Amino acid sequence: MTEPTTRTLETTGATLRYDVRPGTGADPRPLLLIGSPMDATGFTSLASRFTDRTVVTYDPRGVGRSETAADTPLEIRPEDHADDLARLIEDLAAGPVDVFASSGGAVNALALVARRPEFVHTLVAHEPPVAGLVPDGAEALAACADVHATYQRDGWGAGMAKFIALTGHQGPVPADWAGLPVPPPETFGLPAEDDGRRDDPLLGRNMRGCTSYVPDTEALKAAAGTTRIVVAAGEESRQELAARAAAALADRLGTPIAVFPSHHGGFLGGEFGQHGAPEEFAKALRTVLEG
Known part of the structure; x- marks a missing residue:
């Protein structure tokens, strides 16, 4: 796998660091892999299975190599992360990107698309824990x-x-x-x-900010002409809160939920001592992105 180049980006109240791995294929559209508060290291296994794509990972504000200013609030809102993601995509200067977003990263990506759909071509939102959407x-x-x-x-x-x-x-x-x-x-x-x-x-x-976030479903539906949104959940985690929230969101958007292999961290291949099914997960993700 191509060694990543690390870049530094100043945003409002934060200094972000992100990594770019150039791809070997013809697809010019970058693939952005994001989590929250998980940092870029959590996507090592998944990124290694997309060597044909330019893959971008980053450390969200306040995590890993990224920093927040001393005078910024301790708690971080999805809207803050969405602004950071918009700046990151602008900094890439590569047009709209494809995004695979996991957990809190999926919440932040939904906030981004609701506000700036022109930045995202396809969003795969995997198990966003938007707890307020479930019946309970x-x-x-x-x-x-x-x-x-x-x-x-x-x-x-x-x-x-x-x-x-x-x-x-x-x-x-x-x-x-x-x-x-x-x-x-x-x-x-x-x-x-x-x-x-x-x-x-x-x-x-x-x-608190992540789980209490209420996606703007009307804005997300209106973004359909610009951004394709696929909400996904793991086949092994369907009865867990994050997967149930994903199903509730898909229902509100009027779209079928995509079932991915394994569980909430199905893309992990040993990162943080956790194992999913990264090979099968990557194949499912590639199929969705190409669909």
């Missing part, structure tokens, strides 16, 4: 708020234990979810001690 939206949002509150009160290990329990929960979220027992952090190999920090990119900075 009030309960799901309360559970997300409880994860954030647990982190603020008890620290990273306790917050992550609740996050893992919520994201792996099958089916509707019960109204009393916050009071249900959760395995202690040690069960997941997490520290029980509170290190005193409250700036974790997931639990502290993006959790």
